[in-house]
Amino acid sequence: MTQAQDDLMQRSLACIWHPCTQMKDHEWLPMVPIASAEGVWLTDTSGKRYLDGISSWWTNILGHRHPVIMARIKQQLDTLDHVIFAGFTHEPAVQLAEKLCELTQLDRCFFADNGSAAVEVALKMSAHYWRNVGQPAKTGFIALTNSYHGETLGALAVGDNALYREAYAPMLMQPRFVTSPDCFERAPGTSWEDHSRRAFAHMEMALEQHAATTAAVIVEPLVQCAGGMRMYHPVYLTMLREACNRHGVHLIVDEIATGFGRTGMLWASDWAKVDRESAEPIRGDFMCLSKGLTGGTMALAAVMTTNTVYQAFYDDYASYKAFLHSHSYTGNPIACAAALATLDVLASENWMARNREVGHLMWMRMSELLSHPHVAEVRQQGMILAVEMMKNPSRRTPYPASERRGLRVYQHGLDKGVLLRPLGNVVYLMPPYVIESKEVELMTRTAIDGIHLATRD
Template sequence: MADNASLVARDLKALWHPCTQMKDHEWLPLVPVKRGKGVWLEDFEGRRYIDAVSSWWVNLFGHANPRINAALRDQMEELEHVILAGFSHEPAVALAEKLVEVTPPGLSRCFYADNGSGAVEVAVKMSFHYWRNVGRPEKQRFITLSNSYHGETLGALAVGNVALYKETYGPMLMETITAPSPDCFEREEGESWEAFSRRQFEPMRRLMEQHHHEVSAVILEPLVQCAGGMRMYHPIYLELVREACDEFGIHLIADEIAVGFGRTGTLFACEQAEITPDFMCLSKGLTAGYLPLSAVMTTEDIYEAFYDEYENLTAFLHSHSYTGNPLACRVALETLKIFEDDDVIQRNRVLADRTAKAFAPLADHPHIREVRQHGMILAAEMMKDPAKKEPYPWQERRGLTVYKHGLENEVLMRPLGHVVYFMPPYVISESQIDHVARVALEGVDRATRD
């Protein structure tokens, strides 16, 4: 029978963990997990932790959700996997139909991949290939936002802009055009989110006007730049970018991998600007944290550009072995049914209001510059001198103090640098929200003591 110590010892002899300097685990203990139930994770010695980050933003309806478990068991008895080239199956078709129904109008085609980075790769390649197929091969470049993040594979990394992830691999990556982020943290004192986001659109428009003849697509994360420190902006920016993309003949790729499926207060963040992108990348919450799956939704116009006689070599020859996996598709279908049956979006608005109230005391903390929120995503930014926007040196890793304090008090928080954030499963209770907020405030107090 495994216990905490034996599992950790085995782990450190065999595993290489993601997004981790493994040497840290000489002094920072790993947390072994035996089981999960609802918002709780439990180790082998009975210690519990509220999963306040939804296990990297994927878990929507709690661990070991009975409805999703039942759907998965049922599908396992029917069909676990089959090649999707030349074959089809009910879960893949039904999920594609459902995604066409619930995504913004005009997105009529669904292409499956395995994860978020894979979806971005598909969208970037599909946009590039579209222009080639319609006789515009010169449109090869991409405009991205500063501080953006779209994944770790080479194409996804190239169209992102967080130096921590990208800089090392620069020589391997295609060159992109970078527009300044509409991140409202940078607004002037007294300036509204909308006014700042409008102002930040102007350099984006100039880049589009200057480079539209060679640009394939603009790619962005709607409303929240998650891995970039949960920086947020106003929906007007999406509206303005959509209008300019139409004007200049440029595709718009909306990376809703992290912000989709209810995170920002609507099912998809693009809804808040009432826009339809040319490509919408979906993953993470799509399967409520159960299985790897992603989808790229696109338009009939783009689909038609690839629809031709085989001899003309216009087909989109991109594939993953587990494309459209039946188990993952069935889980995703059940996830979308839960949204409908339980009126999740409306309930989330109540939880978001409670979250705002519970975390409000952080705004008065002498080392918090800003508490910001879009729906079920809230972030608080620790700074050495908030009035001057002077950050703590990144080498101090003060977020780790918040992380460790959380674990001591039954909460899993995983700050992004010095940004403490809350992105929980939607089954969290109001009292649990209050508990996490109290622990976060205590953790910030501890982390900012000189």
């Protein structure tokens, strides 16, 4: 480590409280000072490169500093940086909303700043809708166990991850949590589809009993990302859409991490069809978008919804039906320009086919871990691949969290020039879509070797 690197790290530690971090760790765990980025690569201040195997918290879907996105941001800077979005509008926001309506097959776009804010908007909008149509008792929410939807209070409340939630429990509303269809928990010999179908009985019961007081069900489609990349079959979403219709409850689809092609379809919910005879994908009453929306370059989120919801708020001002929710940077022109460029790049070639090819290559490389004595499961959905390390897989005995086995993989990755950031004992790969085969080889080999090292007693 150079003196300049050490100085930068010490300055950072002296004034910055870093996210999702026990800062005391940095008494012995060095930070990585990054100076630049290009494609799938990050470069630190000494010139060492790191392959970004997690797309910088799942945002950088097209690689760092994609030339099309960079050019559009610079162009936008020359004309309009920002303007209040109440009572004003501008071309980048209108174009983006039009494209998102077309791509999601929903009717209205409400802009926010980040994923957690998008979830807050959807929760508030759903409950407020029911009030506006004369059903004020519908204020509750149903969510899945092991779910995660963000860390602002409303988003945190509908998540079921004690690591994030427990300290703030007295401040949170109390949704109903229904057993997740997570297929890691399936019985031996049971298919993913059969397990997810059986798991739906819990949701059906909750809706039968509580529909009168429930505004919406909120789910992460197919992959519970922060919950350890646990996955389930799309038939669950098909059944959920039908049940929400039948019981008169909104469906909020949180595509923040899974959207924009990450699962091999543009939206994860595209894998679920309206019914077995139809090619039409299900749609939520609300769809939350962020992360990949700007290709990982700018903070922006959007909540997509229907004209039915919109019309419930459309009235004279004195009715108090307006949705009085705002963010200072709502519809920021620079962020909208970045998002428009991202969508243009995604439309420029068949990225979904390419992602499925890269996903297959990732699986072929990682499949040697299927017989590893301390690997309970290797699972995949598109460009998301996860490996669950366990002390005793046959008995489902986990490694104690205090042993921090995942941290060992992280440290090995940095040593070999690969950024891996496991979720506890789950090592996952979620690289930018532009990754090449030789880079997949480096990433997967590093992950495999790191898992071998981490599971040695």
